[in-house]
Amino acid sequence: MKDFNNSATILEIVRMSTEDGPGIRTTVFFKGCTLNCAWCHNPESISPKPQLQWVGSRCIGCKTCLSVCRENALTLTEAGMQIDRTRCTGCGDCAEECPGTALEMMGKIWPLDDLVAEVIKDRSYFETSGGGITLSGGEPAMQPAFAAFFLKALREKGLHTAVDTCGQCRRDALEIMLPYAAMVLFDIKLIDPEAHKKFTGHDNRRIIDNLLFAADYIRSHVHPSDMWIRTPIIPGATATPENIAGIGQFIAAHLNGAVSRWELCAFNNLCRDKYRRLDQPWVFEEENLLSKSFLEELADTAKRSGVDPDIVFATGATCLSDN
Ligand code: SF4
Ligand code: SF4
Incomplete structure (x- = not known):
């Protein structure tokens, strides 16, 4: 951890989250991402700079x-x-x-001690709900030494920790973070490498490699059910039966026993204003929300792929069309 400089660029701290792991959580969004997903719902998190x-x-x-x-x-x-x-x-x-x-x-520069002091203010919520702190982004593995020291400090205070990663990162970043992560939220967006490259800027070979490494690590070091897979359901990109079946078959073949939950996260367009404020175009600006019946069909496809983990839809009221 020679690059550790005791501070990190943090986009946002979101309290009372129920979507980023078990219980009530405080989610720390790191600034900077290794992918550039066409649908990104947090475009302000992609640049590593404020x-x-x-x-x-x-x-x-x-x-x-x-x-x-x-x-x-x-x-x-x-x-x-x-x-x-x-x-x-x-x-x-x-x-x-x-x-x-x-x-x-x-984006704001946070010294390590200040960030620890800030997030442990919510300790009572964590204790009553079984929650904790989730490192998300952006990509926490872009600031790996800080993330590892942050996780370590939280674990030493008896807090539950989770890392939410896109997996496009160096192996040694995972190696230094995983010992202090009680669970991992890992994205699989597209199973086809070329489609992954088209929509995110990188193919998924390194991501799959890191996912298998993280799954092995969790099977051998942490409670075996402490990994969730997350797939964004994006019209015209990830939301096809072929992609969902392909991801399901991959989970069934390689991750059963390491993963307790597969989340299908429905597209929403609440980020339109964020793109406007950043003077950036967004190709999904006019895209319609997905229908409940379409999502149910995808869920059936997911179940038929033979996965063990629970399949859960992350669909707020803002994610579904009326039909
Ligand atoms: S626009 Fe604001 S943030 Fe940018 S250089 Fe000027 S004062 Fe600084
Ligand atoms: S002009 Fe608007 S943006 Fe600039 S300082 Fe005044 S209120 Fe703020």
Whole structure:
């Protein structure tokens, strides 16, 4: 862990989550991701650097930010705030001075001790619900030494820990994190390597390799049921019977006994505004939500693939169409 510098870039800390592992959890979203999924619901997590965003509804038009910015990166026009991202250094001065909180920095540097102190404030919720802390992102394995020390500190305080990973990372990153992770949430998005490359920027060979390594590690070191597989169900990309059957057959052949749950996470379009605030296009902008009947058909396909783990749909009220 020679690269450990005692601090990490964290996008967000979300409390009272019930979606990122057992019980009530505090989820720490690391900034920076090794994949670039076309459907990404957290586009602000992909860049490893802090980024500025402007929320127009909060802006009172005072122009304080324009005089604060030493890089002349801001222009307030009729159409809203223009951020010249080739000039912006991410210093955060404008966000600090903005009286309307219209400018926000996405991503903050957290020293290790401060982050530990922040998340253990929720200890009573963890103890009553069987919850704990989940490292997510982005990709925690992009800041592996910090993540490992963070997990270690939490375990020493008797807290349950989970790592949520896309698996596209160096093997030694997993090797230093896994000893302190009570469970692992591992994504399998697409089983076909070429389709994986098309939609995420990388094929899945390293991911599958790391998944098999993590499963072996969990079988031999931790409680054997402490791994969940997660698959985003994205129309036109992952949401095909062939992909779901292929992933199911892979789980049945290689992961039964190591995995207790396979989550199918339905597409939603709540992130549309995030892309707009980042001045980024999103190819799923006009995509319709999936129907309940289609999701049930996929669940049947998943069950027929012979998997042992429970199959669970992660579908909030915002994820289903009316038909
Ligand atoms: S400082 Fe904040 S409120 Fe004032 S113009 Fe800039 S963004 Fe708007
Ligand atoms: S973050 Fe810093 S460089 Fe970027 S716009 Fe604000 S003040 Fe200027």
